[in-house]
Amino acid sequence: MSSLPFELAAATVQGREHARAGRNNQDALWARASEHGLAAVVADGCGSGAQSELGAQLGARRAVEAALSLLARQVPVDSPEFLQRLGADVLCFFQAITGELGQRTIGEALLFTLVGTVVTPEHTLVFSAGDGLWALNGDVHPLGPFPGNAPPYLSYGLLKPGAVSLKANTLRPTAEVDSLLLGTDGVSDLAGLAEARVPERDEPVGPLSQFWSEDRYFSNPDALRRRLALLNRESVRADFAAHRLVRVPGLLSDDTTLVVLRRQKGRV
Numbered sequence: 001m002s003s004l005p006f007e008l009a010a011a012t013v014q015g016r017e018h019a020r021a022g023r024n025n026q027d028a029l030w031a032r033a034s035e036h037g038l039a040a041v042v043a044d045g046c047g048s049g050a051q052s053e054l055g056a057q058l059g060a061r062r063a064v065e066a067a068l069s070l071l072a073r074q075v076p077v078d079s080p081e082f083l084q085r086l087g088a089d090v091l092c093f094f095q096a097i098t099g100e101l102g103q104r105t106i107g108e109a110l111l112f113t114l115v116g117t118v119v120t121p122e123h124t125l126v127f128s129a130g131d132g133l134w135a136l137n138g139d140v141h142p143l144g145p146f147p148g149n150a151p152p153y154l155s156y157g158l159l160k161p162g163a164v165s166l167k168a169n170t171l172r173p174t175a176e177v178d179s180l181l182l183g184t185d186g187v188s189d190l191a192g193l194a195e196a197r198v199p200e201r202d203e204p205v206g207p208l209s210q211f212w213s214e215d216r217y218f219s220n221p222d223a224l225r226r227r228l229a230l231l232n233r234e235s236v237r238a239d240f241a242a243h244r245l246v247r248v249p250g251l252l253s254d255d256t257t258l259v260v261l262r263r264q265k266g267r268v
Contacts, residue, residue, distance in 0.1 A: 004038055004119055004174070005267030009217040011225035012042075012257035013232050015186060016250045027184050027257040028056035028112075030064045036071035037120040039064040040259045042132065044184040046111035046153065055094075055110040055155065062093050067118045078123045078171055087129075087166040091157045098158060111153040114166070115143065115182045119261070124177045126169040129154040133188050134169060135181040138209060141169065142188050179212035179262045186256030190231075193251055199235040205251065212262050228256055 014025040026047065031040035043060040045052025066089040075082050098105050113130025126134050130151035131144030144151055156163040183190075193205045211217055217224045232250030239246050 004033065004121065005264050006038070006119065006261045007218045007264050008038075008040070008259065008261055009211070009221075009224045010040070010259040011228055012255065013225070013228035013252060015252055015254040015256065016232060016234075017253050018255055024053045025255045026053040026056055026112075027186070027255040028053065028060040029257050029259055030060040031259055032064055032068060034068045034072065036068065037077070037118060038261075039067035039071075039116065039118045040182060040261070041114055041116035042182045042184050042257045042259055043115075044113045044130070044132065044186075044255065044257070045109075049108055049111050051109040052111055056112040058093075058097075059090060059110075059112050059114060059154070062090050063114060063116055066090060066093075067116070071118070071120065077118050077120055077125050082118075082125070083127055083166040083168055086127075087154060087157070090154060094155055095158060103159075106155055106158050110155045110158070112155070113151050113184070114154060115184070117180060117182060117259075117261070119174060119177070119180075121174060124170075124172050124174045124180065126171075126180070126182075127166045128169055129164055129166050131185045131188075133181075133183040133185070133191070135179075135183075135208060135212075136170060136172070137176075137178050137180075138212075140191065140208060142191075143169075144185065144188075177261075177263065179260070181208065181212060181261075182259045184255065184257045186252060186254035187258055189254055190252060190256055193231075196251055198231060199233045199248060199250060201230075205231060211258060211260050217260065218262060224258065224260070228252070228258075232256075 026045035043056035115132035
């Protein structure tokens with residue numbers, strides 16, 4: 001496994017509106033380390049796709065495994081070739097699926113956004129296709145929104161080769177990276193809720209920085225998921241003056257997914 005000096009926390013929660021509509025969580029995440037480095041991706045399936053959670057799950061996993069395979073073949077992460085080959089691998093994988101199931105599968109299941117990272121001892125690359133958010137060393141960078149709420153999905157390349165490519169958002173020396181957060185577009189909404197009150201608790205939601213600065217999210221592997229679930233819990237309170245119960249909805253309307261890397265204390 002990788003000896004990189006980072007600890008990782010990751011979680012996803014179904015959005016309030018998807019729960020109301022009886023739809024699955026269309027977000028996905030995947031992260032893995034090898035002897036050559038670490039790769040992590042969050043993905044968000046197209047909301048109009050009947051089964052876009054399938055594409056998001058397959059796409060996140062394929063992108064991570066393909067990135068680690070490129071590292072194993074000594075393709076430099078700091079070269080343009082790396083993202084070109086990574087995008088081509090993911091599209092080739094989905095091309096085989098559409099060959100078996102038909103072109104309609106693209107719109108029904110294979111449209112999704114990606115925000116990812118590849119970390120080696122020398123370099124850290126952040127890349128994307130579509131909307132979402134990333135934050136490096138406390139600096140937050142939203143991706144999108146795009147006109148008509150229509151982000152550029154990588155799988156458009158199955159319909160028109162070269163239509164969409166993986167975009168390099170930043171390439172930094174790994175020695176300069178203290179924290180890195182990857183998020184789907186639901187995290188952009190979460191970033192705007194810092195002063196909102198946590199359901200059933202007299203405390204603010206707090207800023208995004210809590211997710212890389214607070215130890216609890218790394219000491220307990222379920223702490224991040226529990227926090228997101230708490231923020232999205234529907235609560236009921238009594239309005240005694242009106243003699244009725246009032247339902248207070250969860251705070252996260254959209255599916256929300258995070259992967260957070262933080263440099264381990266005392267590691268360089």
